Amino acid sequence: NVVTWTPEGRRLLTGCSSGEFTLWNGISFNFETILQAHDTALRAMEWSHNNDWLVAADDGGMIKYWQSNMNNVKAWKGHREAVRDLAFCPTDHKFVSCSDDRSVKVWDFASGREERELTGHGWDVKCVDWHPTRGMLVSGGKDHLIKVWDPRAGRQICTLHGHKNTVVRLSCNQNGNWLLTGSRDQLLKLFDLRTMKLMRTFRGHQREVTSLAWHPFNEDLFASGSMDGALMYWLADSSEPYGSVPTAHESALWSIAWHPLGHLVATGSNDHTTKFWARDRPGVPMTERRAASIKSDIVLRELPVAEESDALSDEVQEALLAAVSSSSSSSSSSSSSSDSAASTTGTVDQESNSNLSSDVASSQSTAQATMHQQPPPPPPTGASLASQIAFGSHPPPPPPTEEHPSSKRARVSEAYDPSAVFDE
Numbered sequence: 188n189v190v191t192w193t194p195e196g197r198r199l200l201t202g203c204s205s206g207e208f209t210l211w212n213g214i215s216f217n218f219e220t221i222l223q224a225h226d227t228a229l230r231a232m233e234w235s236h237n238n239d240w241l242v243a244a245d246d247g248g249m250i251k252y253w254q255s256n257m258n259n260v261k262a263w264k265g266h267r268e269a270v271r272d273l274a275f276c277p278t279d280h281k282f283v284s285c286s287d288d289r290s291v292k293v294w295d296f297a298s299g300r301e302e303r304e305l306t307g308h309g310w311d312v313k314c315v316d317w318h319p320t321r322g323m324l325v326s327g328g329k330d331h332l333i334k335v336w337d338p339r340a341g342r343q344i345c346t347l348h349g350h351k352n353t354v355v356r357l358s359c360n361q362n363g364n365w366l367l368t369g370s371r372d373q374l375l376k377l378f379d380l381r382t383m384k385l386m387r388t389f390r391g392h393q394r395e396v397t398s399l400a401w402h403p404f405n406e407d408l409f410a411s412g413s414m415d416g417a418l419m420y421w422l423a424d425s426s427e428p429y430g431s432v433p434t435a436h437e438s439a440l441w442s443i444a445w446h447p448l449g450h451l452v453a454t455g456s457n458d459h460t461t462k463f464w465a466r467d468r469p470g471v472p473m474t475e476r477r478a479a480s481i482k483s484d485i486v487l488r489e490l491p492v493a494e495e496s497d498a499l500s501d502e503v504q505e506a507l508l509a510a511v512s513s514s515s516s517s518s519s520s521s522s523s524s525s526d527s528a529a530s531t532t533g534t535v536d537q538e539s540n541s542n543l544s545s546d547v548a549s550s551q552s553t554a555q556a557t558m559h560q561q562p563p564p565p566p567p568t569g570a571s572l573a574s575q576i577a578f579g580s581h582p583p584p585p586p587p588t589e590e591h592p593s594s595k596r597a598r599v600s601e602a603y604d605p606s607a608v609f610d611e
Contacts, residue, residue, distance in 0.1 A: 226245070318380070367399060
C-alpha cells in the first residue's frame with residue numbers, strides 16, 4: 188500500500204494490507220526482515236525532516252511513532268476512520284493527518300496531543316501536505332476540491348477547483364511555489380501557490396491517477412502511477428509524458444518513492460509486488476520496447492562466432508548475397524573483355540600465325556571440357572561467405588612468409604648486374 192526509503196537510502200520500507208513492515212536492501216535489492224507493525228492495513232508513512240522518527244497510520248485510525256531501528260515508541264487512535272495521509276511541518280514540531288471521517292487534524296509531535304481540527308470538506312479527505320517553508324496546509328478529498336488552510340488560525344484560506352473527480356494525491360514542490368495534484372479523472376494538474384491559479388494540465392494516463400511524487404532535487408521532474416499499473420515520468424514545462432512504462436505493474440500502483448539520491452524509483456502495487464526502477468541510458472526513450480531491443484542486442488552479441496551467420500537477419504543475408512553476385516559479375520566482365528582482346532589480336536595476326544591460333548583454340552576447348560567435367564563447388568558456409576565478400580570470388584591469399592636476410596641479399600645482387608649495363 189505504501190513504500191518509503193529510509194533517510195540514508197540504504198533500505199526500502201514497505202507497508203502492506205496486513206499491517207506488516209518489510210525491509211528491503213536498497214543496494215542488493217534483497218529481503219531483509221519483516222515486522223508486524225499494525226493490526227490493520229497500513230495507509231500512510233512519513234519520516235520527519237531530521238530523519239529520526241517515522242509516523243505511520245493504518246486503516247483503523249491508529250497513529251504510531253517509530254524510531255529508525257523500528258522500535259515502536261507511542262501509539263494512539265487519532266481518527267474514527269482510516270487515516271489516508273500524513274505530513275510534517277518544516278520544524279518537525281507538528282504534523283498533520285487526514286482521514287475518511289472528513290477531518291484534517293494538526294498534532295503536537297512531542298506530546299501526541301491534538302491541537303486543531305480543520306473541517307470543511309464535504310466528503311472523505313484523501314490527501315494532505317504541509318508547505319515546505321510556510322505555515323500553510325493543502326488537502327484534497329472526495330468532494331473534488333483542493334483546500335488551502337492556515338493551521339495557526341484554523342481557518343480556510345481558499346478553495347481550488349479543477350478536478351472532476353476525487354483528488355487522491357497532492358504534493359508541494361520543494362521550492363514551495365508549485366502544487367501538484369492527481370485525481371480519478373485521469374488528470375494531473377499543476378497549481379501556482381503564489382497566485383492560486385492553474386498552470387498546466389497533464390494528460391496521459393488511461394485510468395485513474397493513484398500516486399505521484401516529486402524528484403528529490405530536480406524541481407521540474409516528477410513521476411505518477413495509475414490504476415492500470417502504468418508508471419509515467421513528467422517535466423513541469425511539458426503537458427506530454429517524458430517517459431512511460433505502460434505495464435509497470437499488473438494492478439493499481441498505490442505508492443511511488445524516489446531514492447534520496449534520485450537515481451532509483453521504488454513502486455508498490457496492488458499486485459503484491461514492490462519494484463525498483465533505474466533511469467535508462469542518456470538520450471534513450473524510457474519505453475519497454477527499448478528495453479526489449481537492448482536485451483535482444485545483448486543476446487545477439489553473446490552468440491559464438493560459428494553461430495553468428497545463422498543468427499543474421501534476412502536483410503543482412505540479402506546484402507551479403509548481393510555483394511557476392513556483384514563481385515562475380517565483375518570478374519566475368521573482366522574475363523569477357525580479355526577474350527575479346529585476344530580475339531582481336533588473333534584476327535590481326537591470323538595470316539602470319541595461323542598455326543599458333545589453331546593450337547590456342549585447341550587448348551581452350553580442352554580447358555573448357557575439363558571445366559565442365561569438374562563438379563560444382565559446395566555452397567559457401569559462414570567463414571567462406573565472409574572470405575568471398577572480403578576478397579571477391581577468389582579465395583584469400585596465403586599469409587606471407589618471412590625471407591632470410593642472406594637469401595634476400597643474394598636475390599638483390601643477382602637482379603643488379605653492373606656488367607650487363609656496360610655491355611649494352
